[in-house]
Amino acid sequence: MNVTATKELRFSCVSTKQFTIALQNQHVWKCVYCNTIFGRRGGLRRHVQMVHMQMMHKCPIENCTHPGYKCTKALNAHVRTHTRPFQCDRCDASYTRKADLQNHLTLHN
Ligand SMILES: [Zn+2]
Ligand SMILES: [Zn+2]
Numbered sequence: 801m802n803v804t805a806t807k808e809l810r811f812s813c814v815s816t817k818q819f820t821i822a823l824q825n826q827h828v829w830k831c832v833y834c835n836t837i838f839g840r841r842g843g844l845r846r847h848v849q850m851v852h853m854q855m856m857h858k859c860p861i862e863n864c865t866h867p868g869y870k871c872t873k874a875l876n877a878h879v880r881t882h883t884r885p886f887q888c889d890r891c892d893a894s895y896t897r898k899a900d901l902q903n904h905l906t907l908h909n
């Protein structure tokens with residue numbers, strides 16, 4: 801059986817106890833982009849092509865391992881985390897300095 805993965809279809813086989821029991825000791829396949837589990841490699845392949853192989857917007861930051869986003873809005877939000885690592889978990893605000901975020905957080909109280 802030829803199981804060579806192509807460049808754009810990267811498969812990772814997960815076989816945790818839980819999943820192997822659930823799938824009757826079959827190998828399960830995990831999407832590297834969204835972690836969805838599939839019982840068949842063909843199912844994963846179709847999923848990756850359908851869901852992740854459409855127009856992907858890659859992160860422009862060098863060395864970023866993120867696979868990319870389908871919409872630029874989500875990508876922009878991600879890119880911001882590289883330059884503004886302190887993000888508010890209650891709204892879209894993000895800051896370069898922790899003190900600024902802490903200052904912002906008081907607004908939510
Ligand atoms: Zn996926
Ligand atoms: Zn990135």
Ligand SMILES: [Zn+2]
Pocket residue numbers: 888889890891892893904905908
């Ligand atoms: Zn906020």
